[in-house]
Amino acid sequence: xxxxxxxxxxxxxxxxxxxxxxxxxxxxxxxxxxxxxxxxxxxxxxxxxxxxxxxxxxxxxxxxxxxxxxxxxxxxxxxxxxxxxxxxxxxxxxxxxxxxxxxxxxxxxxxxxxxxxxxxxxxxxxxxxxxxxxxxxxxxxxxxxxxxxxxxxxxxxxxxxxxxxxxxxxxxxxxxxxxxxxxxxxxxxxxxxxxxxxxxxxxxxxxxxxxxxxxxxxxxxxxxxxxxxxxxxxxxxxxxxxxxxxxxxxxxxxxxxxxxxxxxxxxxxxxxxxxxxxxxxxxxxxxxxxxxxxxxxxxxxxxxxxxxxxxxxxxxxxxxxxxxxxxxxxxxxxxxxxxxxxxxxxxxxxxxxxxxxxxxxxxxxxxxxxxxxxxxxxxxxxxxxxxxxxxxxxxxxxxxxxxxxxxxxxxxxxxxxxxxxxxxxxxxxxxxxxxxxxxxxxxxxxxxxxxxxxxxxxxxxxxxxxxxxxxxxxxxxxxxxxxxxxxxxxxxxxxxxxxxxxxxxxxxxxxxxxxxxxxxxxxxxxxxxxxxxxxxxxxxxxxxxxxxxxxxxxxxxxxxxxxxxxxxxxxxxxxxxxxxxxxxxxxxxxxxxxxxxxxxxxxx
RNA sequence: GGAGGCGUGGUGUAGUCCGGCCUAACAUACCUGACUGUCGAUCAGGAGAUCGCGGGUUCAAAUCCCGUCGCCUCCGCCA
Numbered sequence: 001x002x003x004x005x006x007x008x009x010x011x012x013x014x015x016x017x018x019x020x021x022x023x024x025x026x027x028x029x030x031x032x033x034x035x036x037x038x039x040x041x042x043x044x045x046x047x048x049x050x051x052x053x054x055x056x057x058x059x060x061x062x063x064x065x066x067x068x069x070x071x072x073x074x075x076x077x078x079x080x081x082x083x084x085x086x087x088x089x090x091x092x093x094x095x096x097x098x099x100x101x102x103x104x105x106x107x108x109x110x111x112x113x114x115x116x117x118x119x120x121x122x123x124x125x126x127x128x129x130x131x132x133x134x135x136x137x138x139x140x141x142x143x144x145x146x147x148x149x150x151x152x153x154x155x156x157x158x159x160x161x162x163x164x165x166x167x168x169x170x171x172x173x174x175x176x177x178x179x180x181x182x183x184x185x186x187x188x189x190x191x192x193x194x195x196x197x198x199x200x201x202x203x204x205x206x207x208x209x210x211x212x213x214x215x216x217x218x219x220x221x222x223x224x225x226x227x228x229x230x231x232x233x234x235x236x237x238x239x240x241x242x243x244x245x246x247x248x249x250x251x252x253x254x255x256x257x258x259x260x261x262x263x264x265x266x267x268x269x270x271x272x273x274x275x276x277x278x279x280x281x282x283x284x285x286x287x288x289x290x291x292x293x294x295x296x297x298x299x300x301x302x303x304x305x306x307x308x309x310x311x312x313x314x315x316x317x318x319x320x321x322x323x324x325x326x327x328x329x330x331x332x333x334x335x336x337x338x339x340x341x342x343x344x345x346x347x348x349x350x351x352x353x354x355x356x357x358x359x360x361x362x363x364x365x366x367x368x369x370x371x372x373x374x375x376x377x378x379x380x381x382x383x384x385x386x387x388x389x390x391x392x393x394x395x396x397x398x399x400x401x402x403x404x405x406x407x408x409x410x411x412x413x414x415x416x417x418x419x420x421x422x423x424x425x426x427x428x429x430x431x432x433x434x435x436x437x438x439x440x441x442x443x444x445x446x447x448x449x450x451x452x453x454x455x456x457x458x459x460x461x462x463x464x465x466x467x468x469x470x471x472x473x474x475x476x477x478x479x480x481x482x483x484x485x486x487x488x489x490x491x492x493x494x495x496x497x498x499x500x501x502x503x504x505x506x507x508x509x510x511x512x513x514x515x516x517x518x519x520x521x522x523x524x525x526x527x528x529x530x531x532x533x534x535x536x537x538x539x540x541x542x543x544x545x546x547x548x549x550x551x552x553x554x555x556x557x558x559x560x561x562x563x564x565x566x567x568x569x570x571x572x573x574x575x576x577x578x579x580x581x582x583x584x585x586x587x588x589x590x591x592x593x594x595x596x597x598x599x600x601x602x603x604x
Numbered sequence: 605g606g607a608g609g610c611g612u613g614g615u616g617u618a619g620u621c622c623g624g625c626c627u628a629a630c631a632u633a634c635c636u637g638a639c640u641g642u643c644g645a646u647c648a649g650g651a652g653a654u655c656g657c658g659g660g661u662u663c664a665a666a667u668c669c670c671g672u673c674g675c676c677u678c679c680g681c682c683a
């Protein structure tokens with residue numbers, strides 16, 4: 001990396017980055033630009049740490065070697081922007097700073113120019129000092145001066161570069177698709193943009209370029225990719241921002257296996273090139289049903305076991321009412337083993353209830369295995385034989401804890417999925433270690449998702465993935481008769497319990513697409529109005545095609561070992577979708593509203 | 605839409621449960637002075653907060669109550 005300036009600034013030409021100076025530069029004259037990290041004023045001698053993107057170097061101001069520079073150095077304060085010209089000298093052995101990449105040298109400036117003074121920063125521009133995130137977001141430019149965020153942005157750049165190089169080499173073409181497009185039913189809420197030219201009409205920002213990339217397949221591009229911003233007006237999470245970036249891919253004459261292979265190859269190359277980490281292929285593939293049954297989630301963290309086991313048959317025959325009723329009502333009874341957690345107090349056991357309650361489970365039944373028996377609030381309701389069978393199924397031995405949840409299958413799975421993560425956290429199995437070789441990277445594919453699920457809220461079947469996803473050939477016949485049974489040619493890529501992305505084989509025949517629309521309750525006229533252009537396109541020679549979209553932000557987050565998307569996005573939004581730096585969203589002038597023929601319902 | 609956590613000089617925290625000892629403490633940053641080998645410099649001195657905001661209870665509120673705003677996490681929602 002170099003920061004040499006191509007042109008001089010005020011007669012000065014930058015020769016090196018601060019962090020680049022090494023003993024071999026000793027004796028040379030250098031010109032450096034940067035920010036004052038810190039000034040240590042010893043009266044007759046002043047040390048200044050100068051920082052730029054490349055790192056830090058120590059400047060030494062001595063009246064003997066530069067009277068004017070020494071005087072100027074006394075005026076320097078934190079974050080002043082300066083240019084210095086001086087001589088690089090090696091440090092005496094006992095003055096070397098081993099904590100600094102440039103610690104074997106220092107610069108003796110004979111000229112200092114203050115290019116710009118700075119107010120005292122509202123947050124320390126220094127790594128490792130925790131600052132309230134609201135302050136960091138309000139002064140994002142100062143937060144971004146700190147090394148962790150800078151290195152995350154650099155990492156992100158390298159990932160994007162590696163992705164582009166990979167797809168370019170594979171014959172893919174990056175095509176830009178519109179941001180101002182039309183709202184389509186299904187999926188997330190749209191961000192709307194009013195049209196001035198057409199009052200009363202709105203563009204929508206794309207939730208993804210889904211339709212366009214399929215049309216590019218009809219258009220004969222054959223291999224498309226795009227690193228593209230997507231917009232979804234839904235509530236945020238640590239791993240969800242209203243605008244996020246996808247690595248969007250679509251290819252013709254390809255089936256699911258081709259997409260999986262291609263994606264794996266891309267991931268392997270990105271990790272190798274950017275982090276120097278080798279990722280093993282192929283990634284294991286799990287059917288959705290299996291993932292739910294074994295891990296209670298469709299995005300399993302495979303870094304640890306702690307798999308669910310089924311007690312439903314035992315429960316059906318049990319004298320314990322809670323068990324029997326769950327089984328009789330069509331629910332399930334399942335549990336997990338928490339190795340070594342049998343010693344928790346009753347109060348700590350009850351804290352597990354709080355983990356499952358958000359998912360609709362009333363609580364967790366626990367059995368603590370001791371050397372002299374089993375402790376459990378349900379001990380008296382269970383026969384010795386039942387307790388023994390539970391322990392056998394759990395594989396539990398003395399010192400272990402068994403956690404059991406009974407109820408509807410989806411509630412039980414969600415609850416145990418969350419409990420499994422909670423147990424893993426307690427056992428220290430989920431450290432989000434970065435990927436510098438030490439962290440486990442357990443990629444997997446989850447495949448055979450259901451094509452449809454019934455939405456009680458909307459009173460109809462809705463697409464699990466999106467309405468253009470093809471059903472498995474062997475399930476297509478049940479589309480109308482038993483929609484729940486139909487599995488999709490869809491796949492999700494999961495890394496350590498985080499969903500990195502997903503895709504599917506698309507429907508490329510108009511007749512099948514119309515059948516799916518019909519099951520979704522999209523009447524022909526409505527389908528024609530909203531997706532007509534796609535259906536029409538399908539009539540002009542559409543190749544079979546499939547694709548995938550990966551969350552670039554999430555991928556970078558995982559690679560950086562970051563806990564939040566905000567740490568890998570230069571200008572992120574808060575949990576309430578505001579931008580504390582710019583103040584967006586903001587009110588607009590009445591004139592702007594008038595021009596758009598918009599009237600706010602509160603009368604303005 | 606719901607649940608929980610947090611909000612005290614610029615920054616990070618203590619104090620809040622159990623009101624009075626708070627005329628709000630500590631660290632750091634900041635300002636001034638001293639100091640020629642520091643690199644988390646050191647030493648001496650100084651300035652800086654009506655405790656997110658509004659209302660209430662009380663002789664008395666950072667502390668209790670009600671409301672409200674902001675940030676974070678999770679559920680719903682979202683692929």
